[in-house]
Amino acid sequence: MADFERFSVITCPACGHRERERMPVDACQFYYDCKGCGQMLRPEAGDCCVYCSFGTAKCPPIQMGEGCCDTKV
Numbered sequence: 445m446a447d448f449e450r451f452s453v454i455t456c457p458a459c460g461h462r463e464r465e466r467m468p469v470d471a472c473q474f475y476y477d478c479k480g481c482g483q484m485l486r487p488e489a490g491d492c493c494v495y496c497s498f499g500t501a502k503c504p505p506i507q508m509g510e511g512c513c514d515t516k517v
């Protein structure tokens with residue numbers, strides 16, 4: 445299996461809180477509750493998951509070049 449980053453640090457756009465999270469390997473996480481302010485984060489337009497929008501690493505499917513669950517038809 446290809447090597448990829450399993451952890452991503454999500455930065456909340458609302459309060460700036462940063463939290464290191466382990467990403468699901470075979471699924472995209474669309475919603476994320478900020479551990480700082482409780483805001484529910486959603487991906488920005490064009491991004492498949494909250495890690496792609498707010499994390500330090502893209503989600504595993506993107507890292508492996510497979511595209512994301514949403515973009516696969």
Ligand SMILES: [Zn+2]
Pocket residue numbers: 456457458459460461478479480481482483
């Ligand atoms: Zn927050």
